[in-house]
Amino acid sequence: xxxxxxxxxxxxxxxxxxxxxxxxxxxxxxxxxxxxxxxxxxxxxxxxxxxxxxxxxxxxxxxxxxxxxxxxxxxxxxxxxxxxxxxxxxxxxxxxxxxxxxxxxxxxxxxxxxxxxxxxxxxxxxxxxxxxxxxxxxxxxxxxxxxxxxxxxxxxxxxxxxxxxxxxxxxxxxxxxxxxxxxxxxxxxxxxxxxxxxxxxxxxxxxxxxxxxxxxxxxxxxxxxxxxxxxxxxxxxxxxxxxxxxxxxxxxxxxxxxxxxxxxxxxxxxxxxxxxxxxxxxxxxxxxxxxxxxxxxxxxxxxxxxxxxxxxxxxxxxxxxxxxxxxxxxxxxxxxxxxxxxxxxxxxxxxxxxxxxxxxxxxxxxxxxxxxxxxxxxxxxxxxxxxxxxxxxxxxxxxxxxxxxxxxxxxxxxxxxxxxxxxxxxxxxxxxxxxxxxxxxxxxxxxxxxxxxxxxxx
Numbered sequence: 343x344x345x346x347x348x349x350x351x352x353x354x355x356x357x358x359x360x361x362x363x364x365x366x367x368x369x370x371x372x373x374x375x376x377x378x379x380x381x382x383x384x385x386x387x388x389x390x391x392x393x394x395x396x397x398x399x400x401x402x403x404x405x406x407x408x409x410x411x412x413x414x415x416x417x418x419x420x421x422x423x424x425x426x427x428x429x430x431x432x433x434x435x436x437x438x439x440x441x442x443x444x445x446x447x448x449x450x451x452x453x454x455x456x457x458x459x460x461x462x463x464x465x466x467x468x469x470x471x472x473x474x475x476x477x478x479x480x481x482x483x484x485x486x487x488x489x490x491x492x493x494x495x496x497x498x499x500x501x502x503x504x505x506x507x508x509x510x511x512x513x514x515x516x517x518x519x520x521x522x523x524x525x526x527x528x529x530x531x532x533x534x535x536x537x538x539x540x541x542x543x544x545x546x547x548x549x550x551x552x553x554x555x556x557x558x559x560x561x562x563x564x565x566x567x568x569x570x571x572x573x574x575x576x577x578x579x580x581x582x583x584x585x586x587x588x589x590x591x592x593x594x595x596x597x598x599x600x601x602x603x604x605x606x607x608x609x610x611x612x613x614x615x616x617x618x619x620x621x622x623x624x625x626x627x628x629x630x631x632x633x634x635x636x637x638x639x640x641x642x643x644x645x646x647x648x649x650x651x652x653x654x655x656x657x658x659x660x661x662x663x664x665x666x667x668x669x670x671x672x673x674x675x676x677x678x679x680x681x682x683x684x685x686x687x688x689x690x691x692x693x694x695x696x697x698x699x700x701x702x703x704x705x706x707x708x709x710x711x712x713x714x715x716x717x718x719x720x721x722x723x724x725x726x727x728x729x730x731x732x733x734x735x736x737x738x739x740x741x742x743x744x745x746x747x748x749x750x751x752x753x754x755x756x757x758x759x760x761x762x763x764x765x766x767x768x769x770x771x772x773x774x775x776x777x778x779x780x781x782x783x784x785x786x787x788x789x790x791x792x793x794x795x796x797x798x799x800x
Contacts (some may be wrong), residue, residue, distance in 0.1 A: 354408055364396065386411075386510060405439075482494060503531065559637040573738055586633070592626050592628065603642050604646055612657070755786055770782065
């Protein structure tokens with residue numbers, strides 16, 4: 343396999359190694375090319391230092407990945423910082439295996455899908471074991487450079503100061519806030535002459551090799567369907583899915599999300615909000631569920647997304663007090679004076695058509711009162727996309743997790759933490775380090791001689 347190496351933040355060069363090769367072998371090759379001792383080199387990938395005895399596969403290094411190899415200057419204080427990190431047990435796990443799909447998503451969060459839990463909500467909780475194939479990627483992005491589509495993504499980190507991937511993290515991200523909100527996580531930058539300590543996360547498209555500056559937009563509401571939740575519209579279990587930011591976290595597959603967006607776009611039922619933009623709420627009509635990252639609407643495809651942007655601009659103009667030219671085939675946006683009734687669509691810069699119309703009735707301009715027009719029938723447009731109430735009850739992300747927990751776990755009698763039984767006898771030991779109480783799976787009480795005699799093995 344080919345790995346691209348950036349030595350001391352210089353230009354990258356390819357190194358070809360066997361797939362089962364170790365990091366030590368990589369250091370040998372780089373050391374011979376750069377004229378330094380291999381044991382002096384440090385290999386950094388995705389925010390962590392790779393140990394010499396690890397293999398490339400064991401470090402989750404995909405084909406054509408870029409790793410940073412640095413030669414720390416003599417007497418560098420960064421080594422002591424790194425040693426302190428390791429003694430405190432704060433070495434980070436691989437970002438390539440990070441999964442944030444288990445994080446809760448409050449409906450009241452601002453910006454993107456922030457995960458903000460109170461101390462009361464931060465009780466230890468065992469996630470249900472997923473029996474199906476575990477997806478390698480848990481992130482999705484909009485690739486704006488090559489694919490121009492929604493694709494699996496890969497999370498990467500760099501130093502906020504020098505923008506190099508030579509920063510080793512003090513801890514790994516545990517929620518979307520850690521990834522999207524600046525200055526949440528710190529680390530140690532090992533680039534020569536850089537004293538950076540703040541991590542800057544970004545995402546890349548995982549469908550093709552990427553350059554240093556080829557970043558993609560994080561789509562935090564799209565995730566693999568690891569819980570097997572049915573779609574709120576078609577009721578099929580698909581993956582990936584979009585999980586709305588409502589209280590029930592309703593799930594919709596991407597095909598149905600596309601249909602939902604197109605239908606609402608045809609009906610001009612998107613919502614224009616000053617703090618968000620032109621967006622949609624949950625397909626079930628849940629309150630406080632408007633999608634905040636508008637790149638999710640890239641699921642519309644190029645042609646429909648262009649129409650979405652045009653409608654968004656028109657809606658913004660209307661909210662500013664503007665009008666749209668009512669001449670067939672024109673629709674130019676105009677910002678006349680507030681009390682001006684006679685509107686002239688001036689043909690400036692080849693945009694206007696010259697039509698003169700009435701601001702009130704949008705007909706050709708006339709003096710006097712406007713003629714009454716029959717009101718369009720109401721109700722029909724709202725029926726274009728309907729979500730079945732029964733389907734909505736089954737398409738809840740958190741509810742699926744809770745039902746699995748209720749079926750496969752029982753609470754520890756001492757600390758009430760859900761504990762899963764995966765075979766063996768009925769003698770349970772609480773996995774929580776602060777508890778470790780022994781109890782009976784059947785009786786739900788402290789383990790005793792009666793339990794031992796009657797149903798140790800069921």
